[in-house]
Structures are given as structure tokens and as C-alpha cells.
Amino acid sequence: MDLPRRHQANINAPVESLDGWDGSIAYLDRDGVLNVGREDYVKNADEVVLLKGSGHAVAALRAAGFRIVVVTNQSPVNRGMFTHDDLADINQAVIELLLAENSDAHLDLILYSPYAPWEYSPVRKPGPGMLQVGRQLLSGLPLEVTFHSSMLEHKFDEGRSFMAGDRDADMGAAMQHDVRGFRVDCNVGIAGILDRLLDDNDDGDALEI
Numbered sequence: 001m002d003l004p005r006r007h008q009a010n011i012n013a014p015v016e017s018l019d020g021w022d023g024s025i026a027y028l029d030r031d032g033v034l035n036v037g038r039e040d041y042v043k044n045a046d047e048v049v050l051l052k053g054s055g056h057a058v059a060a061l062r063a064a065g066f067r068i069v070v071v072t073n074q075s076p077v078n079r080g081m082f083t084h085d086d087l088a089d090i091n092q093a094v095i096e097l098l099l100a101e102n103s104d105a106h107l108d109l110i111l112y113s114p115y116a117p118w119e120y121s122p123v124r125k126p127g128p129g130m131l132q133v134g135r136q137l138l139s140g141l142p143l144e145v146t147f148h149s150s151m152l153e154h155k156f157d158e159g160r161s162f163m164a165g166d167r168d169a170d171m172g173a174a175m176q177h178d179v180r181g182f183r184v185d186c187n188v189g190i191a192g193i194l195d196r197l198l199d200d201n202d203d204g205d206a207l208e209i
């Protein structure tokens with residue numbers, strides 16, 4: 001079974017529990033949502049530029065009861081363009097810039113998919129595998145990955161969860177995981193849709209597939 005990789009931890013390591021959590025998760029794409037994306041990929045920590053307001057937005061989502069799971073496609077790893085260690089440096093730079101903007105901008109998990117498109121992994125967006133594993137880790141469920149979350153053996157309640165991203169693949173992952181999908185303008189980032197994300201009555205704008 002394909003599994004995503006996890007920043008600075010084994011995928012099976014337990015995740016800290018949070019008192020009073022209602023089960024809601026904000027699944028966030030990374031590039032074009034938290035930091036500026038690049039056509040030729042963000043390849044090293046020096047290329048990480050925070051999208052203004054991302055740290056404040058993450059802090060606001062946490063204050064509203066969401067746990068934060070970053071789910072990022074990183075095919076350059078399996079394409080041989082950079083290593084897991086290079087990617088760890090990049091992810092660490094994102095973490096530090098978010099916290100520099102707002103000390104409450106804590107990310108609960110960063111999951112990434114090293115798979116290339118031709119590997120057809122359910123763990124690569126638009127597959128739902130990273131969202132499934134994020135849910136399972138935060139809820140203490142056994143890890144399992146399928147091509148649609150309705151096929152999972154262990155069911156779950158996603159509450160107010162949503163997926164926010166700047167690409168069709170992100171909206172596809174939202175649909176295949178049965179959560180609301182919100183499109184982010186990659187030039188603005190998540191701060192541009194924060195009001196919508198905090199509105200329980202907003203159904204999002206995932207693609208019809």
C-alpha cells in the first residue's frame with residue numbers, strides 16, 4: 001500500500017491529541033496557498049516566500065477549532081530532482097515563516113506525496129490518500145488508503161473539514177475525500193478566502209467530476 005511521507009517523523013508515529021477538538025480538519029495545499037509556488041517547483045529553502053497573511057490565517061483556523069494538515073504533491077522527489085532531506089529543509093522554512101508571522105500558526109501535520117503522475121498513486125492528489133492518512137493519524141485510526149474515501153473500511157466524521165488549494169488536483173482530492181473544496185488564488189494565498197473558510201454555510205467550489 002502506498003503511503004504518504006510525513007515531515008520529520010515516521011508515518012506511523014502517534015500525533016499529539018488535542019482536548020475539546022470536534023474532529024474538523026483544514027486540509028491545506030502548500031505551494032500557492034501558504035507560500036508562493038513556482039513553475040519549476042520550490043527546490044530549496046531559499047526559494048520559500050510566504051504569501052502574506054498565511055500565518056495569521058492558519059492561526060485563525062486553529063482558533064476556530066480546526067487542526068491543520070498540509071497535503072502537498074512533491075513529485076520532484078521520485079523524479080530525482082531533489083531529495084527527502086531537501087524537501088525537509090523547504091518544509092521547515094515554511095513552518096518557520098508561518099510562526100514568524102504569527103506564533104499561533106501551528107501545523108499539526110505536513111504530509112507529502114513523492115509519487116510521480118505515472119505511478120497512479122491514490123496518495124497523489126487528486127487521489128484522496130493524503131487526506132485519508134491525515135484523518136487517520138489525528139483520529140487514531142488504522143492507516144489505509146483507497147481511491148475514494150467511501151471505500152475505506154474504517155469510517156469517520158469529517159465535521160466542518162475542508163480542503164483548500166489552487167489547482168484542479170486539490171479540488172479533485174476534496175471530492176474524492178467527501179469534504180468541501182475551496183479554490184485559492186495562487187497569487188494571494190489562503191488569507192484571500194479566510195472569511196469563506198470560517199463560514200459554516202459556505203459549501204465551497206469543488207469541481208464537478
Ligand SMILES: [Mg+2]
Nearest residue numbers: 029031032166
Ligand atoms: Mg498548489
